Amino acid sequence: MRVNPNYTPGLLAALATTQKEEQKALQEMSSGRRVNVPSDDPTAAAVLVGNHSRADQADQFLRSLSGIQAELQTADSTLNSVVLALQRAITLGVQGANGTLSSANRASLVGELQGLQQQLVSLANTTFQGSFIFAGTESRTQPFVADATQPSGVRYDGNTGVNSVAVGDGFNVQVNIPGSQLFMAAGGGVFQSINGLIVALQNDTGMDIAVAGVRQAFDQVTAQRVFYGNVLNQLTSQQTFLNNSKLALNEQENQIGGADLAAAASQLVNAENARNAALAAAGRISGSSLFDYLK
């Protein structure tokens, strides 16, 4: 059979193919990615959409987590101060129960207790980034207001709402306890028990019951505080989990869409060799025809 004497189109096509391969390998090596446009691997590109969004979400969970961590820590340390104040009140109550105290001494105890009461109200009105953290979800309203008509002398303007924040896929944590539950528990509460102690000291009667009331408030606050500690612990372990899953997602993304640099490099070398061989062959053939040998 006669062969096609015009080898140029075939040669050009072969050169174009090797050039395309070279470019593809180069792009993979320089971008570090195997999937640069969806057509490089449509299935992988679709999987990567979900992968990206999950990695972004893990980042967001971590940001949310550190945001509420700060708020929870503020609440926890505030409650620590509340516990210390209540301890001091109990000490003062025990002192006052000692029948040998003069009325002047009792008055000075009353003075200190009134100071403690004010401090407790102020602690209960603690804010974090402008929001009252013990107001339920009425975070823009000061929750505890002095009100002489109340038996405790303090009125609660917050609500009983609680917020939850997602810190993982389907993992929500409660981030607040309403102030009413912390400071105004049924059958006593912080403010009412201190008020009771002040009244008992002033009247020099019923001291033991009043001190027991403060103790009960102390126990109540301590018990509630455990919630914050637990949530903070959960957050710490969730942080580790999220960091691990971010690593896993990155790893997965690399496996799906990342370039195999060794493979890309050898592809590049192969393409280069093929190209050089084609060029060398072309240079050799094109020189001669029978005409060159005619004299």
Next chain:
Amino acid sequence: MSNLTGAMSIAIGALLTDQAALQTTSNNIANVNTPGYSRQRPIMVEADPVVFGSLTFGNGVVLQKVESLRDAILELRLHGETQQQSRLDAVVSAMRQVEPMFSGSSGDIGDQLSKFFNSIQELSTDPSSPARRQGVLTAANNLANAFRTVSGNLQQQRNNLDLSVSQAAQQVNVVTKQIAKLNGQITMMQNLHQDTSSFEDQRTVLIRQLSGLIDVSVIRSDNGLTLTTVSGTALVAGDRNFDIGTQMDVSGVLHIFSQGADITGTLGGGELAGLLAVRDQKIPGLLADLDTLAAGLANALNTAHRSGFDLNGSGGGDLFVPPSAGPGAAASFAVAISDPSRLAASSDGSPGSNGNLAALAAVSDQPVVAGQTPRDIYANLVFQVGNEVSNGLAELNASTLILQQLQDQRGSISGVSLDEEAAHMIEYQHAFAAAARVVTTVSDMLDVAVNLGRY
């Protein structure tokens, strides 16, 4: 009886034939790089013999004709494959321009989707924070913007394709006019029994060019060559060509007409068919999917938003402008509120509640259209676009290979080989020299015969 003048006339005939043969060789060499040229060869036959009594003498050589070497069936296959290849090439180039819009880079719809839902999570940690509320609105605007940009770019791409459609249509008319003119010349020369091969070569090149633009079916008949599209629209009949025209329809898209009939949907090959397939099927398909996603997403988020309360305790309205039913939802995707305090984060009316944000964030994992979450729908779109291009590329590569093989085959039949021409040249040269020698010898002998009496 044989005679010297007979020998002389045979030798002179041979000289003329060899010269003519050398001329075809020279013409082949001259056209070695001419596209579409089919090599020619001289067909030499023995002249009718001369009979003297019981003896029969050969009477030299006659150049019967100069023949062009071409395979008509192969040319038809080449036309057909060119139509496929050009169509696929047009589809792949157009879709390649669509692809970057879905390339998963930062700022594409998928990215903005996850940024939007993340901004809601961010707000849930401090629902009354003005900065975080603004963050959600900004992310919502970016999301809406991404939808509008992609849908606008796709629409723009359709308009650009219309430009190419009208250019290709004009080119079709230029080429068919040239083919019709050549047809006329070829018929005229055939009537005069002249060799038409060089015009046929030119016509084949033009039909190949036409095959790159539109689907062509070639019908040969006694009175010339007829070209139609595969579905039967006449392009060239004999020395007449039928122009195709373009006209804009009410939706602003170009339609292709031939003799008053709309042939837009009937084209199956060539660049035009590829351009029209992308313009009328592939891009509208993507736009429809985007619209469905935009509408489903906006409706689901609006429903969730309306069930909450804003920072001032008022009931939440629509977060996004309610999407129009049918096409255009992506192009008109827009955020309905501009005041961050109007974001309905609260589930009970208190400013610090984040209860409704959970409902908004949940849309991310809810089926919004046909049982699919927004992310799944978008991932599917990315897959569709990628698959379209990668399948198109595979088909294009296959078609290009076939075309190369056919061209190679054509070259093995019609291509000029310089080695071959050199060999023929030597043959003709030697034959010419030998015939010239015969002339000299006969001349010498005649000389002897003329001077016979003098010796």
